[in-house]
Amino acid sequence: DIQMTQSPSSLAASVGDRVTITCRASQDIRFDLNWYQQKPGQAPKRLLYATFTLHSGVPSRFSGSGSGTEFTLTISSLQPDDFATYYCLQHNSNPPTFGQGTKLEMK
Amino acid sequence: QVQLQELGPGLVKSSETLSLLCSVSGGPIVAYYWNWIRQTPGGGLEWIGNTYHSGSSTHDGGTTNYNSSLKGRVSISLDTSKKQFSLSLDSVTTADTAVYYCARSLSYGFDYWGQGARVTVSS
Numbered sequence: 001d002i003q004m005t006q007s008p009s010s011l012a013a014s015v016g017d018r019v020t021i022t023c024r025a026s027q028d029i030r031f032d033l034n035w036y037q038q039k040p041g042q043a044p045k046r047l048l049y050a051t052f053t054l055h056s057g058v059p060s061r062f063s064g065s066g067s068g069t070e071f072t073l074t075i076s077s078l079q080p081d082d083f084a085t086y087y088c089l090q091h092n093s094n095p096p097t098f099g100q101g102t103k104l105e106m107k
Numbered sequence: 108q109v110q111l112q113e114l115g116p117g118l119v120k121s122s123e124t125l126s127l128l129c130s131v132s133g134g135p136i137v138a139y140y141w142n143w144i145r146q147t148p149g150g151g152l153e154w155i156g157n158t159y160h161s162g163s164s165t166h167d168g169g170t171t172n173y174n175s176s177l178k179g180r181v182s183i184s185l186d187t188s189k190k191q192f193s194l195s196l197d198s199v200t201t202a203d204t205a206v207y208y209c210a211r212s213l214s215y216g217f218d219y220w221g222q223g224a225r226v227t228v229s230s
Contacts, residue, residue, distance in 0.1 A: 032216075034215065034216040034217075036217075042222070043208055043210075043220035043221060043222055043223050044152070044208075044217075044220060045220070046216070046217065046218055049215040049216055049218070050215055053215075055218070085150070087152060089152075089216050089217070091212070091215070091216040094172055095154050095174045095175075095176070096154045096216065096217075097154070098151070098152040098153075098154075100150075100151060101150050101151075101152075
């Protein structure tokens with residue numbers, strides 16, 4: 001199975017900050033990487049797919065980059081609604097596997 | 108807008124079978140993969156398996172895939188006429204306590220998810 005390692009596991013930031021979360025894959029997954037946002041009591045929601053592409057309705061302050069084994073989610077200017085837990089997912093090969101999550105908290 | 112809804116008991120006894128149903132509305136059920144994913148109390152997400160039917164009337168129009176970590180305890184089936192798919196997990200233990208999600212996928216991972224069904228396995 002492909003292992004996905006996210007960093008940091010938690011992060012404290014303020015409204016307006018630029019935030020970056022990293023996900024590393026244990027082997028080459030090309031661009032087959034998604035990012036999800038999850039709030040307490042809710043299902044994960046897809047933010048980006050295929051590394052770069054925003055899911056419908058997702059604000060443009062979210063962006064993704066990377067390829068192969070290293071990927072980044074960037075929030076350009078943090079908004080109050082963005083405090084949540086973020087997960088990466090590789091769907092290059094079965095089984096699809098998730099990172100362990102990054103909890104984004106208010107400083 | 109595609110919507111998924113999980114249904115099933117919230118409490119299962121150890122060694123028994125966990126059964127969940129997912130109903131799909133707002134979009135077609137054929138030609139997509141339909142997945143079960145679970146999230147442990149610690150927050151980790153694990154893909155359980157999926158099922159797919161092309162809509163073809165031939166006997167090989169469907170396929171099912173499972174995570175080998177579940178060691179043959181899992182079965183997923185699809186009823187295209189009812190727009191539902193199901194999960195059956197045998198011989199459960201307390202380690203199977205989780206929130207179980209159903210989700211849709213095709214080429215780009217999971218796009219639509221149900222709201223989740225919390226299942227507790229009692230010892």
